[in-house]
Amino acid sequence: MSDMSLKSARLRGPDLLRLGGTGLRARPLRAVLSALGIAIGIAAMTAVVGISASSQADLDRALAALGTNMLTASPGQTMFGKTATLPDDSVAMVRRIGPVLSATATGSLDRVHVYRTDKIPSGQTGGIGVLAAQLDLLKTVGAKLSSGTWLNAATARYPAVVLGYDTARRLGNVPAVWLAGRWWTVIGVLNKVPLAPELDSAVLVGWSAAGTYLGFDGHPTTLYTRSVESQVEAVRAVLAATANPENPNEVKVSKPSDALAAKRTTNATFTALLLGLGAVALLVGGIGVANTMVISVLERRGEIGLRRSLGATKGQIRVQFLTEALLLSLLGGAGGVLLGYLVTGAYSTTQGWPTVVPLWALAGGVGATVVIGAVAGLYPAIRAARLAPTEALAAA
Amino acid sequence: MTEVIELSGVTKMYPGGVTAVRSVDLAVEYGELVAIVGPSGSGKSTMLHLIGTLDRPSRGTVRIDGHDVATLSDRQLSALRARRIGFVFQQFHLAPGRSAVANVADGLLYAGVPRKEREWRAEAALVRVGLGDRLTHRPHQLSGGERQRVAIARAVAGDPAVLLADEPTGNLDSVSGAGVVELLRELNDAGTTVLVITHDHEIADSLPRQVPMRDGEVIRDVGYVA
Numbered sequence: 001m002s003d004m005s006l007k008s009a010r011l012r013g014p015d016l017l018r019l020g021g022t023g024l025r026a027r028p029l030r031a032v033l034s035a036l037g038i039a040i041g042i043a044a045m046t047a048v049v050g051i052s053a054s055s056q057a058d059l060d061r062a063l064a065a066l067g068t069n070m071l072t073a074s075p076g077q078t079m080f081g082k083t084a085t086l087p088d089d090s091v092a093m094v095r096r097i098g099p100v101l102s103a104t105a106t107g108s109l110d111r112v113h114v115y116r117t118d119k120i121p122s123g124q125t126g127g128i129g130v131l132a133a134q135l136d137l138l139k140t141v142g143a144k145l146s147s148g149t150w151l152n153a154a155t156a157r158y159p160a161v162v163l164g165y166d167t168a169r170r171l172g173n174v175p176a177v178w179l180a181g182r183w184w185t186v187i188g189v190l191n192k193v194p195l196a197p198e199l200d201s202a203v204l205v206g207w208s209a210a211g212t213y214l215g216f217d218g219h220p221t222t223l224y225t226r227s228v229e230s231q232v233e234a235v236r237a238v239l240a241a242t243a244n245p246e247n248p249n250e251v252k253v254s255k256p257s258d259a260l261a262a263k264r265t266t267n268a269t270f271t272a273l274l275l276g277l278g279a280v281a282l283l284v285g286g287i288g289v290a291n292t293m294v295i296s297v298l299e300r301r302g303e304i305g306l307r308r309s310l311g312a313t314k315g316q317i318r319v320q321f322l323t324e325a326l327l328l329s330l331l332g333g334a335g336g337v338l339l340g341y342l343v344t345g346a347y348s349t350t351q352g353w354p355t356v357v358p359l360w361a362l363a364g365g366v367g368a369t370v371v372i373g374a375v376a377g378l379y380p381a382i383r384a385a386r387l388a389p390t391e392a393l394a395a396a
Numbered sequence: 397m398t399e400v401i402e403l404s405g406v407t408k409m410y411p412g413g414v415t416a417v418r419s420v421d422l423a424v425e426y427g428e429l430v431a432i433v434g435p436s437g438s439g440k441s442t443m444l445h446l447i448g449t450l451d452r453p454s455r456g457t458v459r460i461d462g463h464d465v466a467t468l469s470d471r472q473l474s475a476l477r478a479r480r481i482g483f484v485f486q487q488f489h490l491a492p493g494r495s496a497v498a499n500v501a502d503g504l505l506y507a508g509v510p511r512k513e514r515e516w517r518a519e520a521a522l523v524r525v526g527l528g529d530r531l532t533h534r535p536h537q538l539s540g541g542e543r544q545r546v547a548i549a550r551a552v553a554g555d556p557a558v559l560l561a562d563e564p565t566g567n568l569d570s571v572s573g574a575g576v577v578e579l580l581r582e583l584n585d586a587g588t589t590v591l592v593i594t595h596d597h598e599i600a601d602s603l604p605r606q607v608p609m610r611d612g613e614v615i616r617d618v619g620y621v622a
């Protein structure tokens with residue numbers, strides 16, 4: 001007889017991986033198909049997170065370029081529901097606030113309409129507003145000319161206009177527009193102004209020309225300021241009272257960069273919906289893996305019996321099938337993360353965004369598949385281990 | 397003690413009332429070559445499974461290589477099988493798609509033999525069974541007789557104290573069957589205890605000892621020198 005102590009040997013890590021891989025290598029198509037469900041789920045979730053992160057990165061980049069130090073003030077409603085105006089000297093007052101770097105204004109000319117020709121009936125150019133603009137408007141709102149020139153001290157006194165981006169699109173390439181019974185020369189066209197989108201659909205005329213030809217009363221209707229970045233909130237606190245000391249509650253103060261950020265994040269529910277769909281795909285994928293493993297255990301009873309006769313313990317059979325399930329779902333997870341990354345890259349490239357997939361999403365994807373693999377593989381693995389060796393051999 | 401196998405009063409009852417093995421006393425010494433014969437359903441496979449610790453008796457004691465099977469845990473039984481017992485089955489049980497060497501090397505996996513050593517010992521075992529020129533062949537590229545030789549190589553690669561073969565020639569023609577029996581005889585000459593179940597009387601009669609079974613009982617143990 002042998003006097004050796006009967007201690008079962010541990011399976012080494014590489015041996016365990018090889019064991020777990022044998023079942024997959026024996027039926028590669030089945031492995032790929034059953035990993036596909038998990039891959040799709042992980043890909044969907046990675047892409048959703050990646051696309052929203054890329055969009056956020058693009059927004060951050062855009063905001064960094066636009067600046068987050070702009071505030072606007074506009075007259076709200078009076079207590080009696082009429083549209084209020086700001087005092088004539090409000091711009092000068094606001095300029096006197098310490099941290100304010102610049103302040104400028106536009107004045108809305110509600111009753112003036114713009115036409116392409118002197119023949120088109122009114123109403124056809126609705127939606128285009130006419131605004132009297134101060135000369136430092138461009139600098140303060142961060143607007144750029146797409147063509148032509150901006151108003152200067154001379155042209156601001158004459159019938160000359162600068163068109164907003166959308167206005168130019170709608171009117172077409174016209175040399176002049178018909179305003180209040182006379183032709184006004186188009187001297188320039190603006191690019192889109194993300195922080196002041198109201199300018200995109202406007203026709204801008206000089207402050208004094210508006211007074212001379214359009215009956216402008218000189219009351220600013222929107223006031224734009226830039227402040228020292230760190231003092232924006234302090235300025236915001238005093239802006240209303242400074243712009244209209246008598247009726248500060250009539251003044252509406254807003255921070256356009258916040259509105260811009262908010263607009264981009266309003267699709268949070270949509271993101272949640274897509275994430276939910278991804279989770280469902282993941283669940284279905286996990287069930288697919290469990291199903292494959294159950295079938296695999298049934299088909300491989302002979303192998304299980306043989307391995308038991310070769311000296312495999314119950315635990316070693318269990319861990320073999322668990323490893324197989326883990327490898328299967330990791331295969332899906334790795335494929336899914338890669339696919340999700342590619343989808344994010346493709347989508348953000350078409351949007352002109354930087355491609356950003358947060359590391360936590362990648363790690364989370366792989367981590368989720370490990371959990372799914374473990375859960376999906378546990379029951380089949382336990383069944384495989386419970387199989388009596390003689391029964392397993394008889395089934396083959 | 398010189399007995400590698402010692403059954404005393406061993407009974408195996410299956411749920412449903414079948415008594416497959418009935419009060420069997422059997423002792424096999426180290427180095428014996430034993431044929432187990434008997435009609436179908438007489439309990440030969442059941443007894444071999446009990447000897448191979450794949451199953452536990454309902455009554456009686458089974459001692460293998462000095463260990464009382466009833467006192468051993470699953471892990472200890474597994475270790476016993478991994479190191480001291482080799483099995484050969486009628487259906488070969490080779491992994492399709494894996495080379496002869498890989499199949500044989502699996503026989504050493506659970507004994508804790510490192511990978512490189514498993515491989516060269518598998519090769520040595522294949523050479524020993526006369527398949528030195530079929531190392532990388534996969535099962536479907538081998539004849540039935542060659543497949544059974546691979547299975548035997550797997551069973552003996554770990555140098556077990558006892559080799560248990562359940563109708564190893566059952567799926568083979570008489571020529572390859574005779575070759576397999578010849579191989580078992582060689583292994584026995586080299587010191588391995590061999591128990592082989594066979595339906596073939598010619599084979600059984602050619603072996604030094606026969607254990608005939610009927611209805612779960614060992615009826616007349618021929619050749620055993622107590």
Ligand SMILES: Nc1ncnc2c1ncn2[C@@H]1O[C@H](COP(=O)(O)OP(=O)(O)OP(=O)(O)O)[C@@H](O)[C@H]1O
Nearest residue numbers: 410411414415416435436437438439440441442443
């Ligand atoms: N798992 C089981 N459950 C119930 N009865 C079983 C089981 N396994 C075997 N038996 C019964 O036990 C008896 C002995 O079976 P065993 O397989 O040991 O016979 P055998 O001598 O090996 O026959 P064969 O020569 O046909 O292989 C048979 O009557 C069989 O039906």
Ligand SMILES: [Mg+2]
Nearest residue numbers: 440441442562
């Ligand atoms: Mg049998």
